[in-house]
Amino acid sequence: GENVEQHPSTLSVQEGDSAVIKCTYSDSASNYFPWYKQELGKGPQLIIDIRSNVGEKKDQRIAVTLNKTAKHFSLHITETQPEDSAVYFCAASDTNAGKSTFGDGTTLTVKP
Amino acid sequence: DAGVIQSPRHEVTEMGQEVTLRCKPISGHNSLFWYRQTMMRGLELLIYFNNNVPIDDSGMPEDRFSAKMPNASFSTLKIQPSEPRDSAVYFCASSKQGLFYEQYFGPGTRLTVT
Numbered sequence: 001g002e003n004v005e006q007h008p009s010t011l012s013v014q015e016g017d018s019a020v021i022k023c024t025y026s027d028s029a030s031n032y033f034p035w036y037k038q039e040l041g042k043g044p045q046l047i048i049d050i051r052s053n054v055g056e057k058k059d060q061r062i063a064v065t066l067n068k069t070a071k072h073f074s075l076h077i078t079e080t081q082p083e084d085s086a087v088y089f090c091a092a093s094d095t096n097a098g099k100s101t102f103g104d105g106t107t108l109t110v111k112p
Numbered sequence: 113d114a115g116v117i118q119s120p121r122h123e124v125t126e127m128g129q130e131v132t133l134r135c136k137p138i139s140g141h142n143s144l145f146w147y148r149q150t151m152m153r154g155l156e157l158l159i160y161f162n163n164n165v166p167i168d169d170s171g172m173p174e175d176r177f178s179a180k181m182p183n184a185s186f187s188t189l190k191i192q193p194s195e196p197r198d199s200a201v202y203f204c205a206s207s208k209q210g211l212f213y214e215q216y217f218g219p220g221t222r223l224t225v226t
Contacts, residue, residue, distance in 0.1 A: 032212055043116075043203050043217030044155070051212070089155060095211040098168040100145075102155040 002027040004092050006103025014111050019080050021106045023090035024072040030092040030101075033066060035075050038087045038105075047088075048075070080110045114138075116218035118204050124224045130192040133221045136185055137206030145215060146179055146189050147203040155203075161187065162210060194225045 003026040013019050023033075031052040036044035050057045050064045050073065057064050061080075066073040077084055087107050093100040117136040125131055137144045146158040159169040164181045172179070176195070181187040191198055201222050205215040 034215075041219075043205070043220050045217065046214045049214070093211045098160050098162075098211065099170075100157045100160075100211055102157075104154045 002030060002092055002094070002099065002101040004090060004101045004103045006090050006106060008106060009104065010107045010109075012109045012111065013080050015080060015082060017080055019075075019077045019084070019108055019110075021075045021088055021090070021108070022072060023074070023092070023103050024070075025092040025101075026071065027092065027094060028068075028071070029094045029097065032093040032095050033064070033073050034091050034093070035064060036089045036091070038089065040086075044089060077108075080108075082110050082112050084108060085110045116204055116206055116216055118202075118218035118221050120221060121219065122222045122224075124226065125194055126226055127195055128193045129225075130190065131194045131198075131223060131225075133189040133202050133204075133223070135187045135189070135204030135218060137187070137204070138216055139185070140208070141206035141216075142184070142209050143207045143211075143213075144181060144187050145205040145207075146187070147205065147217075148173075148200045149203060149220070150200045158189070160211075191223075194223075196225045199223055199225050 006023045034049035038044045063076040087105045090103040119134045144161045149155045158171045159179045161181045179189045201220045203220045205217040207213040207215045
């Protein structure tokens, strides 16, 4: 089955700095890679996603890159703000098989 | 839109009891997902319905777990009998169609089995 590894498990940055979270996956059949933000006591919320036919996607301060050959994808947050503090999860999905595997999460803390 | 609705928000039960978790997806969404989140195992996809039909239940941990979707606006996840290791937060999510579309998560049900 799919195995998703996410690093780092915790990340602390100063407000205004950039944050990068990386994930690797093992199943070449995975074709959809969403990133979720989870705040305390709430369900995960999709913040950005990328499909396997795209190498990079950007939405304001957030960007995701995908390297299919190396089987890794990354989340980039620029100009971080305290409200970016949360747990971030990556996932690798094989939409044809209906399977989705999540990384273990990264706790991001943005210090004002 | 009210978003995905889950009930109850908290459930405390004794080992051996039956537990039923409920979910109402967003109107117009054709896919529904049940997830379990624990510190040890992280976030796990348990089962996925498309147009009320279970597509993949390989994530369901044991025969004690069962899920149904009798219509497009309601789903249940049942645990019978419950065990302490089932304690977790259970999330329901829905999307327009399958895994390729944004999943909207409910607030979750925190289950504690004593």
